[in-house]
Amino acid sequence: MKIKISNLGEGTHEFKLSEPVNSIGLESPFLGNVEVEIEIKKSHNQIILDSKIFVDAVFECDRCTVEFRKKLCTNFEMVYLQGVEPVESKSDNISYISLETDVIDISDDVRDFSILAVPMKKLCTEECKGLCYRCGTNLNEENCTCDQNYVDARWLPLKELKNNFNTN
Helix, strand or coil: CEEEECCCEEEEEEEEEEEEHHHHCCCCCEEEEEEEEEEEEEEEEEEEEEEEEEEEEEEEEECCEEEEEEEEEEEEEEEEEECCCCCCCCCCCEEEEEECCEEECCCHHHHHHHHHHHCCCCCCCCCCCCCCCCCEEECCCCCCCCCCCCHHHHHHHHHHHHHHHCCC
16 A cells, blocks of 8 residues: 655645555455555655554454454554654654655555454454353353353352351
8 A cells, every 4th residue: 555645745635545455464354455544744844644444354253153244443643754764763653754755655554553453352242142151052042041050069169258258
């Protein structure tokens, strides 16, 4: 994903880019195209790039193991300063480019921020009931017939300890 900056005048410019996910190095669970809405604010020797990324992905629900599709959305901002990079420059979102640079390639940033947009807990819905821990029934689709008051014998000492604290 490249943006030609050599003939941009000072001010605000908007772009919409779309490319297949595999063209920027994204693999499963991502699919289709990655869409990027970009706003560039250009001044004398500075370019501020504000981007919004939209990409589809297919996940397996962490609670019920059903496969589902989700549209991920994330933002990132980069600042490009034209000139010589100072010796001590450690910012991740500031890049230095030469005055002769005519194209900015944002493919790596789009790929990285798309990967960071993947949620830690992947749920088909916020209300997902998951699977019964005893019989494996998907509780979103049907009720199981397991005894809900059953307590695993491994937890009995902890239950007794709790009861002792409640009586004192």
